[in-house]
Amino acid sequence: MDSLTPSDLFSPSKARQQRAQAQDWAQIDGWLSYKYAGRTxxxxxxxxxxxxxxxxxSMANERADEERMVREKLEREALKELDEQTPTNEGDKRILDSITTNLTSEGNEAISALASTAVTLNTPSPNAETIAHTLIRHTSTAQTLTNQLAYIETLQRYLEKQHSLLRTQLTELTINPAFSTPSTLQRQTTEQVRQTKHLRTKVREHEDKLSALQIAQSRNNKGADVGSAEAIGEMLEQQKALDELKGGVEELEREVEEFAGLPADREAARKEVGKLEVELDGLRRRRDALFEGMFTR
Incomplete structure (x- = not known):
């Protein structure tokens, strides 16, 4: 421990702290000296x-010592109380000795068995009926616990089996290339969505143009220019281009709908695609097996 410095003399708080630490160290040194009992x-x-x-x-050690002393005191008092409650009636003792002496060996064994059974079952009386009811109750409880333990063991074996099966499936999903998602899946999906939005915008623009043209034609009462061959040809070309554009949009929408059931998350989508590929492989193997079976017959 550091000693007081000249600066500490002008700081009462530091001086008090140093004195408190010195007292604590003195107590610790005394406690260690007592515990080591003359050893280094x-x-x-x-x-x-x-x-x-x-x-x-040291505080924990003191609490433990106090608890031990209290426990020892309680044990001494309990032992003293038991000694005081021990029957000291000499008449009862003589009667007990007389009965024990005059009993046959079978009788001694029977009374010893009765006493041991009463003590083991913790019954308040050695009455045979009371012991029988207690024994039946203990037997019923033991059988119930045995059945519950057997059920728990069966459930534990089932859970261990399922756990092993799930770990095997998890390993298969991790290492099997069939469950891996193609690296280009996200890029293809993004590109198709972008093209779909672009084509939908174009379709709306052409629909607006067509509507404007139809309105202009309806307002023209003369009908000479609208019914001309050039106007009709232009309208047919626009209609053809619009039909082609609609067909492209519908085709692209059908391609996008193939991925509509996939989750939004990339990893989840990969797992779903892998699962479908596994099912497809299983169907292919089944088809090949049926095809081979037709020829083997």
Missing amino acids: IPSFERNEEALEVLREL
Whole structure:
């Protein structure tokens, strides 16, 4: 422990802290000397951390000593109380000795068995009927616990089997290339969605143009220019281009709908695609097996 410095003399708080630490170290040294009982105390660094640990250790040791003393006192008092409650009636003792002496060996064995059974079952009376009811109750409880234990063991084996099966399936999903999602899936989906949005925008633009043209034609009462061959040809070309554009949009929408059932998450989508590929492989193997079976017949 550091000694007081000249600057600490002008700081009452530091001086009080140093004195408190000195008292704590004195108590710790006394406690260690008592515990080691004349043996050499191991050397250690004297700092605040060590002081705090030793202080907590000494307090815990004191609490343990107090608890041990209380427990020993209770044990002594309980033993004394039991000794006081022990029957000292000499008449009862003589009667018991007389009965024990005059009993046959079978009788001694029977009375010893009755006493042992009453003590084991913790019955308040050695009455045969009371012991029988207690024994039946204990037997019923033991059988119930045995059945529950057997059920729990069966359930544990089932859970262990399912756990092993799930780990095997997880390993298969991890290492089997069939369950891996193609690296280009996200890029293809993004590109198809982008094209779909673009084509939908174009379709709306052409529909607006067609509507404007139809309105202009309806407002033209003369009908000479609208019914001309050039106007009709232009309208047919626009209608043909619009039909082709609609066909492209519908085709692209059908391609996008093939991925409509996939989750939005990339990893989840890969797992779903892998699962479908596994099912497809199973159907192919089944088809090949049926095809081979037709020829083997």
